[in-house]
Amino acid sequence: MDILYPMFGMIALSGLVVAMLAVSRLGPIIKFWGNLQFAQHSEDLRPQLPRQLRLITENYNHIFEQPTLFYATCAYIFMSGHSDAGQVSLAWGYVAARCLHSVIQVTVNNVTLRAAIFLIASVCLLAMIVREAMLFL
Numbered sequence: 001m002d003i004l005y006p007m008f009g010m011i012a013l014s015g016l017v018v019a020m021l022a023v024s025r026l027g028p029i030i031k032f033w034g035n036l037q038f039a040q041h042s043e044d045l046r047p048q049l050p051r052q053l054r055l056i057t058e059n060y061n062h063i064f065e066q067p068t069l070f071y072a073t074c075a076y077i078f079m080s081g082h083s084d085a086g087q088v089s090l091a092w093g094y095v096a097a098r099c100l101h102s103v104i105q106v107t108v109n110n111v112t113l114r115a116a117i118f119l120i121a122s123v124c125l126l127a128m129i130v131r132e133a134m135l136f137l
Contacts, residue, residue, distance in 0.1 A: 003083040006091035007074040013099055014063050020106070021060045024053050052106075059105045063098070066125070070094055073128050080132075087131060090124045097121035 028049075046054060074091060077083050097120045104114045 001078070001083070002088045003074050003078050003091055006088065006095045007071060007078075009092070009095040010067055010070060010098065013095065013102060014067065017056070017060050017063045017102060020056050024056050028053075055106050055109055059102050062105070063102065066122070067098065070125055073125065073132070077128070077132060082132060082135060087128055090128045090131075094121050094124040094128070097124060 046057060049057065070091075077087050097117050101114055101117045101121060104110060104117060
């Protein structure tokens with residue numbers, strides 16, 4: 001059951017980013033209510049957004065990319081009964097790195113720092129997968 005806690009941590013982070021996106025878009029939606037047709041394609045709308053709103057939008061997109069593999073990995077570990085302290089620690093490491101990645105992206109957006117944090121998260125995730133694969137040997 002312990003592996004589900006970091007999984008929920010990632011779900012909570014995703015929910016927070018969804019809320020930030022909704023709140024950040026509320027002003028423009030109200031402002032252009034009844035005349036939103038110009039925003040029917042995100043690639044047309046995104047360049048018109050202020051920098052801060054673009055950063056939130058980009059983080060929203062990122063939070064639904066690699067983390068889907070994290071969810072599947074956690075679900076697999078839980079269902080196979082292979083959850084142990086190592087897997088849980090790696091999962092929490094992944095969540096912590098993704099939280100830090102989000103904070104960096106929606107604030108200073110230092111891409112070098114963000115890439116380093118992304119690498120740490122990726123190593124945690126890959127280590128979880130490799131640890132599971134090793135059980136087949």
